[in-house]
Amino acid sequence: MLSVETLRIRFRTGDGLVHAVNDVSFRVGAGEKLAIVGESGSGKSQMALAVMGLLAKNAEAEGRVLWEGRDLLTLPPAEMNRIRAREIAIVFQDPMSSLNPYMRIERQLTEIVEQHEGLGRAAARARALEVMDAVRIPEARARLRAYPHELSGGMHQRIVIAMALMCRPKLILADEPTTALDVTVQAQIMQLLSEVQRDLGTSVVLITHDLGVVAGFCEEVIVLYGGRIMEQAATLPLFERPAHPYTRGLLRAVPNVEDPADELIAIPGSPPSQRAFPTRCPFAPRCVDAIESCRLTLPELTGGRACLRPVEELT
Amino acid sequence: MLTVTDAHVTFEVAQTKRWPWSPPGIVHAVNGVSFTLKAGRTIGIVGESGCGKSTLIRAVAGLAPLAQGRVTLDGQRVDYGSRASMQRLRSRVQMIFQDPIASLNPRMTIREIVAEPLGFFRPEMDAEARRDAALAMLDRVGIPATQANRFPHEFSGGQCQRIGIARALVAEPKVLLCDEPVSALDVSIQAQVVNLLKALQREIGLALVFVAHDLGVVRHISDEVLVMYMGATMERAPAGALVRDPQHPYTRALLSAVPVPDPRVKVAPQMLEGDLPSPLDLPEGCLFRSRCSRAVAECGAARPPMVPTCSGEAACIRLPAPA
Amino acid sequence: MIGAAKRRLTSPAFAEDAAEEMVASRSFWADAGRRFLRNRMAVVSVGMLGLLILFALFGNLLARWTYEEIDWNLLGRIKEEGGPSLSNGHWFGVDELGRDLYARTVQGTRTSLMVGFVAGPVSVLLGATIGALAGYYGGRFDRTVLGAYTIWLAIPYIIFFVVWQAFFGRSLGQMILVIILVNWTAGLLIVRGQVMMLKNREFVDAARMLGMSDLQILARHLAPNILWVVVIYTSLVIPEVIMAESLVSFLGVGIQEPNTSLGALISAGAATMTFGTLWQLAFPAAVFVIAQVSLFYIGDGLRDALDPKER
Numbered sequence: 001m002l003s004v005e006t007l008r009i010r011f012r013t014g015d016g017l018v019h020a021v022n023d024v025s026f027r028v029g030a031g032e033k034l035a036i037v038g039e040s041g042s043g044k045s046q047m048a049l050a051v052m053g054l055l056a057k058n059a060e061a062e063g064r065v066l067w068e069g070r071d072l073l074t075l076p077p078a079e080m081n082r083i084r085a086r087e088i089a090i091v092f093q094d095p096m097s098s099l100n101p102y103m104r105i106e107r108q109l110t111e112i113v114e115q116h117e118g119l120g121r122a123a124a125r126a127r128a129l130e131v132m133d134a135v136r137i138p139e140a141r142a143r144l145r146a147y148p149h150e151l152s153g154g155m156h157q158r159i160v161i162a163m164a165l166m167c168r169p170k171l172i173l174a175d176e177p178t179t180a181l182d183v184t185v186q187a188q189i190m191q192l193l194s195e196v197q198r199d200l201g202t203s204v205v206l207i208t209h210d211l212g213v214v215a216g217f218c219e220e221v222i223v224l225y226g227g228r229i230m231e232q233a234a235t236l237p238l239f240e241r242p243a244h245p246y247t248r249g250l251l252r253a254v255p256n257v258e259d260p261a262d263e264l265i266a267i268p269g270s271p272p273s274q275r276a277f278p279t280r281c282p283f284a285p286r287c288v289d290a291i292e293s294c295r296l297t298l299p300e301l302t303g304g305r306a307c308l309r310p311v312e313e314l315t
Numbered sequence: 316m317l318t319v320t321d322a323h324v325t326f327e328v329a330q331t332k333r334w335p336w337s338p339p340g341i342v343h344a345v346n347g348v349s350f351t352l353k354a355g356r357t358i359g360i361v362g363e364s365g366c367g368k369s370t371l372i373r374a375v376a377g378l379a380p381l382a383q384g385r386v387t388l389d390g391q392r393v394d395y396g397s398r399a400s401m402q403r404l405r406s407r408v409q410m411i412f413q414d415p416i417a418s419l420n421p422r423m424t425i426r427e428i429v430a431e432p433l434g435f436f437r438p439e440m441d442a443e444a445r446r447d448a449a450l451a452m453l454d455r456v457g458i459p460a461t462q463a464n465r466f467p468h469e470f471s472g473g474q475c476q477r478i479g480i481a482r483a484l485v486a487e488p489k490v491l492l493c494d495e496p497v498s499a500l501d502v503s504i505q506a507q508v509v510n511l512l513k514a515l516q517r518e519i520g521l522a523l524v525f526v527a528h529d530l531g532v533v534r535h536i537s538d539e540v541l542v543m544y545m546g547a548t549m550e551r552a553p554a555g556a557l558v559r560d561p562q563h564p565y566t567r568a569l570l571s572a573v574p575v576p577d578p579r580v581k582v583a584p585q586m587l588e589g590d591l592p593s594p595l596d597l598p599e600g601c602l603f604r605s606r607c608s609r610a611v612a613e614c615g616a617a618r619p620p621m622v623p624t625c626s627g628e629a630a631c632i633r634l635p636a637p638a
Numbered sequence: 639m640i641g642a643a644k645r646r647l648t649s650p651a652f653a654e655d656a657a658e659e660m661v662a663s664r665s666f667w668a669d670a671g672r673r674f675l676r677n678r679m680a681v682v683s684v685g686m687l688g689l690l691i692l693f694a695l696f697g698n699l700l701a702r703w704t705y706e707e708i709d710w711n712l713l714g715r716i717k718e719e720g721g722p723s724l725s726n727g728h729w730f731g732v733d734e735l736g737r738d739l740y741a742r743t744v745q746g747t748r749t750s751l752m753v754g755f756v757a758g759p760v761s762v763l764l765g766a767t768i769g770a771l772a773g774y775y776g777g778r779f780d781r782t783v784l785g786a787y788t789i790w791l792a793i794p795y796i797i798f799f800v801v802w803q804a805f806f807g808r809s810l811g812q813m814i815l816v817i818i819l820v821n822w823t824a825g826l827l828i829v830r831g832q833v834m835m836l837k838n839r840e841f842v843d844a845a846r847m848l849g850m851s852d853l854q855i856l857a858r859h860l861a862p863n864i865l866w867v868v869v870i871y872t873s874l875v876i877p878e879v880i881m882a883e884s885l886v887s888f889l890g891v892g893i894q895e896p897n898t899s900l901g902a903l904i905s906a907g908a909a910t911m912t913f914g915t916l917w918q919l920a921f922p923a924a925v926f927v928i929a930q931v932s933l934f935y936i937g938d939g940l941r942d943a944l945d946p947k948e949r
């Protein structure tokens with residue numbers, strides 16, 4: 001359905017070029033749940049924005065983003081608008097900024113369908129109630145009359161997800177949907193996304209920095225670092241037998257509530273510079289397993305991992 | 316060495332007033348929290364956003380007004396109105412902050428930032444001694460002295476937090492208050508900073524108050540954990556016991572919701588239904604009861620006192636019987 | 639491929655980049671200075687303004703007449719012979735009273751620049767100080783300042799000028815004083831807003847943890863962070879103040895004769911324009927335009943160089 005091919009995203013800034021995404025390719029099929037995991041500066045959010053045609057003005061995207069055969073990067077804005085409203089929906093990190101504080105919930109939900117599907121008031125409202133039921137908003141009828149500030153943070157994110165579902169999209173891009181929320185609310189929202197996905201057959205791309213959230217939700221995981229894919233695998237093997245030093249490091253660095261405390265194993269060093277297009281493994285400067293050739297060549301993604309060292313030799 | 320007894324913090328908020336002279340609303344941010352911190356130990360404070368955990372330590376530091384309650388440092392009561400007492404508090408209790416970049420003045424070099432406290436707490440040092448001490452401290456937190464003339468924006472978030480730690484520790488305080496010090500950092504960097512704090516603690520016998528919303532991090536660094544909700548303590552227990560065998564219904568709900576990075580573990584979060592009470596108008600009785608699955612009528616009678624559990628204490632009248 | 643890489647490594651651009659990497663660090667102001675110098679128009683404008691200042695300071699040395707002397711030879715024949723001339727020493731011609739327009743333009747430029755460069759910065763500093771205190775302390779003090787600000791904006795400043803000068807005379811000093819008083823609100827709101835935003839940053843908390851007093855925090859931690867706003871704002875207020883002075887002089891309530899300002903000269907030139915003595919308008923107006931345009935471009939350059947959002 002969605003197929004991203006050798007996507008590159010660059011930004012022109014006052015201090016020169018920033019290479020945010022460097023040759024990333026992946027596919028998402030109908031009804032699939034894919035997670036894109038990365039830390040800040042990994043380019044994960046820029047990828048979502050590129051798919052939605054929402055990149056900032058100083059950005060350049062190369063490569064192809066194919067949506068049912070059409071390249072979204074070259075689509076005229078009017079076409080892109082229609083796809084954005086009806087076929088691909090995005091859920092942002094901060095629910096507050098996705099909602100208009102001066103509009104009642106009803107208007108925010110119905111506006112899109114009235115505009116893009118030509119639904120009447122009554123039909124649109126019926127759709128809104130149906131969707132609010134799907135995202136488990138109690139007393140939906142009363143909530144329709146409310147303004148955003150009258151609702152709690154968790155409720156906001158439910159409304160935002162409801163907005164995303166209004167046009168029955170085929171794909172939802174969820175960009176850090178729970179990062180701004182408390183753990184108890186996060187658990188509810190993740191469960192909700194998972195139920196919605198199951199009931200409506202929507203594909204979901206979950207973009208997050210939190211491996212814990214991924215483990216309970218997705219079937220397939222892409223691990224990004226420095227704008228490149230480090231590892232791509234099904235969830236279970238990725239967590240059980242991580243095959244890339246970065247994935248291993250990331251998993252070790254998460255403090256586990258259950259495990260008795262030993263020393264956390266940190267990944268040394270700082271996030272990568274993005275001033276130049278990578279010509280060597282971007283993780284090499286921080287990698288405990290790096291050898292001389294890691295600092296000279298750029299490993300390709302083969303067999304789901306982009307690493308020069310064989311799995312057996314990793315620490 | 317640091318004891319906080321029955322701390323209350325309130326704020327006035329200008330709610331939509333009927334008249335200019337009608338009284339302002341009063342937010343009850345912290346409602347009677349007590350804890351004791353021993354030298355070289357770590358107490359963790361967890362809770363969700365708005366539970367008053369940051370306000371509590373800001374009040375201890377003197378950055379927020381303590382409405383009621385008592386703070387004692389080395390057996391001496393801290394008088395927040397007296398300059399001398401405050402100076403004594405600040406020379407022994409320092410703080411690091413949530414936003415590593417915003418906590419450094421963008422117009423000062425990092426050497427100036429780290430040397431600044433020495434001008435206040437070590438007036439006997441001359442400029443050169445201050446500079447050397449600042450460089451040594453920067454080196455200790457892993458920032459090479461060659462970079463000391465740079466400005467904060469030239470460093471990453473994790474490095475900025477290291478610089479913040481250097482500033483807090485350069486005058487050798489005994490207690491470090493940590494206000495969500497790693498929540499703005501990436502996982503891989505988070506671990507670096509946590510390890511650095513632990514190493515410094517071992518070396519100089521520092522006591523830490525570690526406030527965070529991430530139970531995993533708090534569990535990892537703390538000896539003892541305090542769970543807060545709506546400005547009140549729900550449960551206090553040694554870190555291991557709290558995670559293994561939570562007593563209070565809120566602690567249980569919180570723990571059940573923590574995502575586990577292991578796809579084989581099926582997380583079954585207990586859903587917290589119901590609304591939070593308004594901090595402008597606190598209800599009688601247990602503050603958690605509006606969302607508690609175990610609540611009964613008696614829970615609304617009076618604020619539950621802390622009762623001992625097998626390893627700590629909890630504020631609940633319906634604790635499971637000790638096994 | 640390798641050839642290209644080699645060329646790159648030996649190119650001066652690469653040396654430049656590498657040098658940039660190695661520079662220990664640049665402060666915000668050094669950085670801003672570099673950006674300002676890259677702005678051609680701003681640099682040219684600084685040059686123009688410099689020339690204008692030299693003109694105001696030392697232009698007299700080139701004059702053959704003083705600004706009050708009347709050239710009796712030309713009186714009555716100003717239209718025919720009073721124009722710019724090298725032979726009689728009136729480089730810019732004479733005004734309708736037969737006084738040397740060159741000397742008068744030098745004097746007028748001096749007055750206008752004095753007003754701009756003294757009254758402008760002082761009024762911004764005054765407003766910035768009040769704004770910083772209001773933003774920092776908030777509460778009742780803030781409300782009082784804002785109230786006074788609102789009331790002040792409602793008073794038409796021309797009336798204030800007329801009344802003030804009726805009481806205290808029309809000297810240059812009084813002129814500058816009254817402009818400062820009228821403009822005390824300049825920079826108040828913007829600095830107040832900046833301080834309100836910055837005082838909640840954690841580095842202010844960190845400073846408080848050192849036991850710093852409010853004034854120390856304002857002076858050592860907040861002031862360096864709002865200086866850029868003050869600089870930009872001052873660069874906007876200076877031409878505004880020059881304009882205001884010219885306007886009141888144009889209306890005839892400005893500075894006392896025989897002293898003059900660019901506004902007064904333009905006013906006089908405009909009055910006699912219909913008699914064919916166009917130079918009486920053209921020279922002062924040209925100087926005025928040069929001053930305003932170069933100040934505008936300098937302000938623009940400062941904004942680009944200093945505003946962090948522009949990057």
